[in-house]
Amino acid sequence: MANVDLNEMGKRAKAAAKILAQASTETKNWALHLIADGLSQQQAAILTANAIDIEAAKVKGLAPHLIERLTLFPARLNGIANDVRHVANTPDPVGEAFDHSVTPNGLRLHKRRIPLGVIGVIYESRPNVTIDTAVLAIKSGNGVILRGGSETIHSNRALVNVIQAGLSQAGLPLDSVQFIDDADRGLVTQLLRLDEYVDLIIPRGGNGLHQFCRKNATITVITGGIGVNHLFVDDSAEVASAIEIIFNAKTQRPSVCNTLSTLLVQRDIAATFLPLVAQRLDQKQVAYRCDAESHAILIADGRTVLPATPDDFGTEWLELTLNVKLVDGLDEAIGFVQTHSLQHSDGILSAKPDSIARFLNEINSSVVFANASTRFNDGAQFGLGAEVAISTQRIHARGPMGLRELTSYKWICEGDGQVRT
């Protein structure tokens, strides 16, 4: 049923990416500014297309928060355009030179960043991701094939028109950014096996999508964006600061992947610490899933709390629910985190340098924190500029992925006639 020839798209993406890879920073930035301007100039067309998607989603009975996510309006579109301009102002990683050395025989070596090639991005029904991803790909010199949620197909068509017009006007190949304009799910599987043309797959969605990509792809998949995140508070932690960090990590934006899932508290301080932190969390009506001991403490404090099931400790809540468990101390905390973390964001709140050092050494999550909120696992917060994903795997890049993480490198070896003996 597909009216899309993915093989042909791949071939064209690869050819376009070769040209884009050699484009100057100025030309790429010009294209980005044209796209940002196009989002304003084409506002009516984009909102009309978006209205069709919204209407269809309502008829289909899509949940209100999903409809909210796919909805565009002038202020949101302006925000997206400003994000595009921000990427234009972010340094271009392509061509960056690093790791300079000179060998004993006088060869001058360094590495120089080059684009990856073509990236396949599979994502849910959020039209802003269409622009974000396309723009990061263009700036890093990569071609991209977009596969957005079927509920946003009209919006994406309008947005990709704006992107391709900008590319074209700047003299860049419009096949650099292509979009799978067909809701056939079989095309996702085809994209995952298009290894002849696609160099990297970035899924942006839930665990099911990640699992599906991993099982079906013959291309490297960036696993990430899902967290079961822990904070461990020991008996030396500064109480007021620990409470604020926990409050921030749990409540500042509960629907995202760097939010706190499980609080581990050293047993010695639990009877005094837990009621204090709960009092702060009450301000956001946080609910609890507690092990037997923490359950007893919070019940005694006059709260209604649920006992945790073993599954709860493996759940990414994405809402104002917090797992709580008491532990003997550092050893048990490290063991528990190693078993339950999805390697996204985990931290220790402590004043003991030795305990901090051990936690930072033995926990191998993409970002490991000491005395700071897990909410900082974010490309913008870490100074990377924009962010395309947060990787929790160990191949290619890890943690927040910005423009640089969308590049590879080549070695440059300059000599004066050296031969190998």
Next chain:
Amino acid sequence: MANVDLNEMGKRAKAAAKILAQASTETKNWALHLIADGLSQQQAAILTANAIDIEAAKVKGLAPHLIERLTLFPARLNGIANDVRHVANTPDPVGEAFDHSVTPNGLRLHKRRIPLGVIGVIYESRPNVTIDTAVLAIKSGNGVILRGGSETIHSNRALVNVIQAGLSQAGLPLDSVQFIDDADRGLVTQLLRLDEYVDLIIPRGGNGLHQFCRKNATITVITGGIGVNHLFVDDSAEVASAIEIIFNAKTQRPSVCNTLSTLLVQRDIAATFLPLVAQRLDQKQVAYRCDAESHAILIADGRTVLPATPDDFGTEWLELTLNVKLVDGLDEAIGFVQTHSLQHSDGILSAKPDSIARFLNEINSSVVFANASTRFNDGAQFGLGAEVAISTQRIHARGPMGLRELTSYKWICEGDGQVRT
């Protein structure tokens, strides 16, 4: 027919790798020294096992050069043991800290190297690769599952016994290094899909093996180790130096992947340059595959040379055969290399800084050379210590891959109570 449970091997490898990841440099080096010593102490057992493989290979009618490659003898075994000691003396990448920064709100960030996890290595009938790979994996804190050629199964069994004895004596889990002790080819496909436990696949073999891995793996595969390598000589090149570089790149070790395949000569200098370089290459009886113009020049020079077919320019010769083609100049040379290179090792021989700069910029091979032999694309030559592969792909690592390229990293974020606003 398989008597190997690969799923079980994967599970045990992953558990072992978690322990190995936390092992100290001293413990890992101790294990490596025990393995090196074990190769001497168990020499009789290893050579007896190897003799069984050699005998079977002869009965099977294996080509003499393949039998040569699988043959062990005391001096070769000593050489392998010394390579193991060299890896023990190479710095441990695990724990290395880099990319330090401080965010505006005072968070102290850096990255710290961690092992990848478990590596699957699929290789041909060369028992030295069994030791090389196992030792690099141990030093970099990674578990490894080895799948060697079926012709070396007895040798590999004896070698892995030595490795596991060394691990065990040093107190490291012996499941860190496992070997698929079964020639069933279906197990290769199983290994390629063991994404639950294996983090990276490194094929060491010909193009067929690489293609097979790429098409069947649900795990990232390091593509590399195959080269169709070019040198372009322009009209400004210092002739004597260019001739020595070409001679070295073609003849110093013709059977390896960084050897020269195709010589591109600027038309203006061809009539004088080609006979000179051919005179030097005569010392090693190099044969030629020539385009029409270079064919005419070498025939006029009194040589017997073959005309090149289009396929020749895509062939990795691995022997003393050189493709030759004349080009107008830099543009045609760059275009030709971009079309025909497998992105391994390509270079320019020139005295013009602008031409060199353009070639180094527009050719994106894993190593791009100016005025040096392609034979330098090598981990040891570049100062990486040992080398596990030469990657020509753009995901994860590129060019020579040493110990560092067998690691990932985590971010460390240290604060003083910072929360996100």
